[in-house]
Amino acid sequence: MNCAILGYGTVGTGVYKLLTDKEKDIFQKSGSNIRVKWVYDRSFRRIKDYPLPSEVCTKDPDVIFNDPDVHCVIELIGGIEPARTFIFNAIRKGKHVVTANKAVLSASGPEIWKEAESNGVLLGYEASVGGGVPVIKTVKESLVGNRISTIVGIMNGTANYILSRMTKERKDYHEILKDAQRLGYAEADPTFDVEGYDTAHKLAILSMLTFGQKFTQDDIYTEGITRIAPLDIDFAKELGYRVKLLAIGRLNDDGVMLRVHPTMIPDTHLLAQVDGAFNAFYFVGDEIGKMLLYGMGAGQGPTASAVVSDLVDIARLKGHCSMKPLQTKVLSKASLKKVPVASLNSRYYFRFSAVDRPGVLAKISGILGEYGISIQSVVQKGRKEKGAVPIVMLTHEACEENVCQALKKIDSLDVTMEKTVLIRIEDLSALE
């Protein structure tokens, strides 16, 4: 399948890079060969970040629309114009379109969907909401059997980043904003993010898909985070709440209410745990109950990931590849080594059941030492349980094989009463 990328900014370079670097991967997984034939940009200022062969570059978008060999146009310009015109041009020329443009879709989604339908082309827009989080696909495909009553989301990474830092650091909005701008988490003009407009765009798109009728910005009550003071966050904390900029879409017997505003939510709720630049989407459906999707809602990698998933879907549906959706490839011959758990390196929690006698701890720790297992801390609570005393130990990182051997030896001592309980400790950040 031949594609053309419109807009070679952060996301454009990300998509080009992903398609180029992972050509083989994507072919293996999906049977599709996705080739970038053209890249359009007005200035190509970002070409130094990721160079392009000169023959794919064009500053004339009509070259792309008039090329019968282009099957799919990827619109990554953003904003309303000229993006909207480009999308319509591509559709009318019979090209499939993938876009990350929430502004255009929230303003003109239904018109674009209709145009695509009457021209027999497909339109992918997974990247328009939630970055790499598959929220569009989930609503459109996975939840098709549900009546969804509630959407609640943290849909803007910048606003959530600022509120999270205000909560942790007890600093003023303006101070954190400045720092966020310095670190690249906020734009020079942050209005769009902090006043809730970006969130409202995304809520409009999700509401159209969920509730099945047109909604625009005007249907959404929108309020930003700029008036929230450290004082408010402190009070919220004291009362067991967190302050989040939420998008809320709610269907009940009266109708649909859509709103975006700072909200105090119980600090025990999963949404309250969504910190930093992360997004989260919470749905309530009559079949599935509660569901939450969480991930990076913006950025080069996540957005490119969503764009590429749309491209592969189109390639599969339009026969540009050897594998249809819902097919699972017969797996290639094993090439990855299967690593046994014996070679795991982990931290461990041990609970020994030992007799309450002097020297027991020395015996146990001696054996651990023999096997190179170093102890981080020991707790001996002294609570007697049928003659045995629990001794709890945390280890530094050790090898599972050594641990097994050491415990075998310890469990055979006459001072231990029961088989030692072992629980592996995962500092989950090590798995990232």
Place this chain on the structure above:
Amino acid sequence: MNCAILGYGTVGTGVYKLLTDKEKDIFQKSGSNIRVKWVYDRSFRRIKDYPLPSEVCTKDPDVIFNDPDVHCVIELIGGIEPARTFIFNAIRKGKHVVTANKAVLSASGPEIWKEAESNGVLLGYEASVGGGVPVIKTVKESLVGNRISTIVGIMNGTANYILSRMTKERKDYHEILKDAQRLGYAEADPTFDVEGYDTAHKLAILSMLTFGQKFTQDDIYTEGITRIAPLDIDFAKELGYRVKLLAIGRLNDDGVMLRVHPTMIPDTHLLAQVDGAFNAFYFVGDEIGKMLLYGMGAGQGPTASAVVSDLVDIARLKGHCSMKPLQTKVLSKASLKKVPVASLNSRYYFRFSAVDRPGVLAKISGILGEYGISIQSVVQKGRKEKGAVPIVMLTHEACEENVCQALKKIDSLDVTMEKTVLIRIEDLSALE
């Protein structure tokens, strides 16, 4: 599209009910008419829960396999045999298959995928892992552009329910298990769930899709939760950890290590917040970074929801409906009322900036009273901020329109210095 359901148990009745009750809904959303032509069951014991027309019932599965008018077979029997034979029979008769069967797929997935491919039929198995959580679709479609290095999941609701209650109530495993059995959260023979086998089946399926080669139970180190004592959970808590039964699949330079075991994880991690019968799937991909999917991993509604999403996908792909995947229907004329935020009923947080003078609080609360806004609590911290004192109030549920009018009046008082800060409080459980 004509379907046949094999197995009329909890999930079978759920699927039949969903397809019957929501026929119009599903047609509106996807353009597909999914009709159940046959239901096979050995005994039809559950027919009293949801009655079936007698002409759809059969106790002879061959009636289904030999009916050329059946396009898709939905296997909901569970266990290895006769489910596996039925799946192969259906495929060889050219029928698409949707299954919720994790045991068969983890044992024979690649053989079934191959058989489906060579017979040109589609195979949906979203319901085999994570119930209503779209984890299969996410791995296969949404993350196609990613190299996934890590899968960590809470994949068994029973085990997580028991551990969650042990954590909250400080009770013994056996005591909670008994209660879980009484409440229907655990089977009479809970071995499969509590010893980690069910989790290992799901990890095998996800690992095959993620890492692209065959894995079976034998490749997964598996350990259950039966030896965890309240003592261990207490120590974990003290140390800032939670104990969860995790499935962990990890790819690094050495190869792939797959394991299922009780694990201590930092209590600040999202996975530590997943309580009760919920499931969660955590992925790390090179483009998307961290992603988490959360929801009900079992039960009638969630499983039926997943089965129906597969059915609609097949109907769309095979032309049994008017709308292709990636098409968004032009939305029907607005039928839902758009409810303005003015009619919201909510609890509110107010921060007034008032002069520090007797009688101010009485004035403010008097106005609130006029508008029927009743105060839950007041905090006056006495910290002076440039002459103004912050007065913080939480209200009981009140109507937004009244709140706006009251605040307008309050803000025009000469004892208030700045516009009142208002934050809506969502007790999220009210949105469910």
